Amino acid sequence: MSIRPHRYKVILILTFIISFSIMFFVITNDKNKRIKEHLRQVILTNQMNYDVNLRMYKKLSQQTFDLIVEQPDVLNILQEAQSASETKRSLLREKLYDLTKEKYAKLVKLGVLQFQFVFPNNKDFLRVHKHGKFGDDLTGIRYSFNYVNKHKKPIEGFEGGRTTHAYRFVYPVFSNKSNYLGSVEISFSSGALQESMEKNHNTHTHFIVNKKLFNTNLWKPEIFQKYLPSVENENYLYTVTSNMDVSERENEKKIIDKFMKKDIEKNLKHEKSFALYQEFDNFVKVVTFIPVSHTDNKSVAAYLVSHTTSDDIAHLLNDFRNINVLLSVFLLVLFYFIYRILKSNTNIKIAQKETKSIINFLPSIMILNRNKNMIEVNLKFLMFFNQHKDIDDFLEHYECICDLFEEYDDENYIQETYVNKVYWTDYVKNNKDKIHKAMIIKDGKQHHFTVKVREVIYKNETTDIVQLIEITKELELNNSIKEKEKQLFQQAKMASMGEMIGNIAHQWRQPLNIISVMNMKVEFLLELNETINYDDYEPISKSIAGQLEYMTKTIDDFRSYYNPNKLKENFSIKQSIQDVYNLIYPQLNSHSVDLIITEDSDNEELIIYGHANEFKQVIINMVNNSKDAILHCQENDKDKAGKIEISIKKMNDEIIITIKDNGGGIPLDIIDKIYEPYFTTKHKSKGTGLGLNMSHQIITDHMNGTIVVYNLEHNKEDAGTIFIITLPINKNNNIS
Template sequence: MLNQEQITADIAYQSTVNNQQFLTIFENALETNNQQKRDLLRAELYTLFSDKYKELLKRGVLQYHFVFPDNTVFLRFHKVSKYGDNLTNIRSDFKYVNETKKVIRGFAQGRTAHAFRNVYPIFNKDKKHLGAIEISFSSEYLQDNFTNVANIHTHFLVCKSIFDAKAWKRDHLVVQYSQSIEHDKYMISMPKSHTKDEYHVLVEQKVKGIKSIIKQKVSKGKPFAIYNIDNSINDSADVISFLPIHNNINKEILAWIVSYEKDDFIKVTINNTNYIRIILFIGLLILFYFIYKTLNQKQKLEEAVNIKTAELKDLNENLEQKIIIEVAKSKEIETKLFQSDKMVSMGEMIGNIAHQWRQPLSAISTGATGIIAKKEYGILTDEALLEACGNINKHAQYLSQTIDDFRNYIKGDREKKVFSLKNDIDSFLHLIEGSSKKEVIEIIVDIDEEIAIDGYPNELVQCFINIYNNAKDAFHEQEIGLKYIFITSEIIDNEIKIYIKDNAGGIDENIIHKIFEPYFTTKHKMQGTGLGLHMTYTLIVEGMNGNIEVHNRTYDYNQTIYTGAEFIITLPR
């Protein structure tokens, strides 16, 4: 969205400085010392660009502002009556542009408003420096774009330290401020979309109980997101994201963009986790009860022996039936846990897909806006139009492919068919693209594109995801810098070999032979069920008549020695 504003500002700047009448007026105003003549020239410039300024206002422009090389204001279109003041000690961006003759962009606070500012140098046809021009956008325009394009509710918080303690109470401010509920050292800019009372009602409940966490994370100066359960809405949580805005020169944090989004999956996951905890707690109570009963009955050993003998006799008589029942129960529990693991994986994937979509959606919006702006200013060419439309179509196809891959994954059709290994790996890569980018994991694929497999494509994708998640967790535990996952394949006799290896340091040799066992996990009990790799083993061995094994490998890549785990999947050709 900031790119979209930049395009609008650049087009407005070019159309301004390419106007010879403007350059003549501005240069004459700079060279004259006659105040009456300068006032006439100011009125002439205002008349020249008044219609242009009205159009810029429709595009979110807050300030259209002209200053001389010494940073003295010649004309403010947003406040025509205010001119002649020197901004050297107030606006470091004007000072920077007039000294360096270079463009600067970024967030800055002025006398009457904060804004995302684009400040450009002005030269006449002989390259003489005449001053600077500012084309800035309000934070409210950015917030409106978030709401209209992505349906995200946002707040804009401005640090109190960038203007004096009473500044936000002055009536002449372009933007009005109120104390932020999220953080006591910030003020919220009050847009026209909601009043101060509406803001308090909306935010007070959403940040209840997490203000101290917000304050702690804001102090670190890095983007972050947290969630808060909204108990007034069933199965709903608020995801609150904070993005810092830096000064365009010294990079000091001056403001934060805060977004609020609803997420139904978080509360459902927490509830399911609580249910599992309750079940485990009840199971432990029952176990302790039986241990107590056993210990309490030691003095009655002879009677207990007789009872156990009778129970054993009964067990022997009904052993086969009980084994069948217990095996069926075990299978049912294991199936439910498989589904639970898959639902957790799907939840992560939904979040990653939402993250993946933001960039193409922004690119589509920017491309369309660029076409409209160039058309209105008469600078749109056929080549530019075709290129922009091509880019829009490319990003739309990307969104469509993401929907198809995720739909095929969650359908879970267990239909045996001949499918392309390359297509299956492409679907897997598409599904985990958001996660791999977020975790900065480079996946290097070198496979035989002609390999076809007779089996279950969705289940093989699930196996790839389980192995990827195992590597991702290992990267976190080992704090690896450059993270790699290599996927290769080959055909040996009548078998297809798929190799997946990482550089996460490998698996402890004391436990590597256990990792395919059910409920075995190297993670904390609250972080994993131990079924991911067991599920992979079951799907490959029992579902596709194949085999899977794992070894630690040390190898060379780009003249660097790495060590990691290598999974080898063998399938019949």
């Protein structure tokens, strides 16, 4: 069908939309990648700043602890307090407070929040920051003291208390005699870390703390003074600091809208660092979340939230919009010029089609139909129907070329004027995806054609050009090739039948011997007693029946393999290989050749659509070749143990079957010729040279697979060959 100018417009518009969509997708993807990389750099920067400040506090706490444990008076007080009375402990507590209060006063200026000593039983002995409170059992409140007093190892992390949270560094304390005395805590407020980051890195930050950190009523007065509801997420609390900027908090509420809240909620579940951005009229804000680990190191207790302005992302977004505008203009101009060119070319083609020479010199039969009537034919038509001098003479005998179409057993052949109640030329035009054919008998001979119909403007009117391309010689050649293939397959199958009969004879030898022995036993009992009772005869009968059943099973396997049924069917790859195993293993065993089958498909049944017996023939050919190669090696090394391995596995939508042997391999100068028909290195009495040729055709042509061969040379003893067969699953088959 020709493309008219208005149809060019539709096609070009659709092409424009598709082109713009593709380029928009590419540019958007690039923009998103750049933004993602920028956000990653922001996260790394904030993480690094956080880590630097945290290491500083860790170093300070370690130095403080080292100074404490180096004081003999401190250790002596803790040692004596272990078993002292309450009165004595009070005196010791005051003494320890006097020794540490000046140090604590200096630490407070550096951000230390809490400084306390705790007994091994988790009861606090002295809170330097609140020395009037002591004796509380912290077992169910503070995980850090539970851990240190139990394992006698230091611990650090973010942890809540009764009313507040802190970065806690807890250390075990030992006497000079290595007696365990309890633990010491040095905690820093998150506000100190926040202020340090804002001062050193010029970044607005704040902490949001998970409500689960406080096993208490969240809104009792002490907590209400230190926390506010988080703008970012309802499950977190905003940490109030002494220098909190109310205006900054209001700006945060504007930045974090309901859409960003959803993204925050989704990312918080992963408990990893992340960053999000929000675009405003003239700037872009980036909000970064750095997770803060709980002392148990199993969960995230809080997040350090930072707000920064990103000029880079703002520029990226602005460039993205500008590029899209330029791209739209460019594509519009480009497609306008393409339309003008196509329209001009269309007019030229229409003028060319108005001459009859367009069809006269084509090697195929050409017919011009208009309103279901033949109006023109080419010279090839008149040469084929040479009994008619011209089209008028032809039309005196027939109304349409379709009147000559004969019946043919193929659904692609047009055999009537109307197909599915549609005029045949319209049917061909409406089903362009199909290959349409027709058959005409002339002088007693069948002539086959492919049929094509397309609509053109001829002499200013819509006209159908019908083209009949003769394919008779091609069909005859294909039929000849198929017949030769059939003959080759039959020759190869008959060649293997002798071996199969040998297998049956070998498998029957043992049960026949057993039946013979059972028969001799019956004769002996009859000669001895002149009769035989049921108890003596029953085991003999069962033994004979078992052997006969085994022999019947052998015949059934043989008949199944040589079943001439050529209908395709669903069959199991594993079962087919097992059937082959049952047929040929006894013969392999008699030659000291071990056949091993392995599978790696998670007990999945591997089903494929095709001819099961053809596939079995391929496996038999492969195994027989391997067996013959091994026997050849055994002629020089009688002690050589033959081994053939067949493995089955599924990879994506393919089944991989490998047949590996230790038969010495294939010489490199002939490995490329092994699939040629009648090529063999064996004696004429042992091979026809058709097995591998037939196997290659079955796998590649009949099953749409591939087969390759390699030599294996791990060492001289295991040198051999590996065939790799790859078959597609659920492709061009009938599996539902």
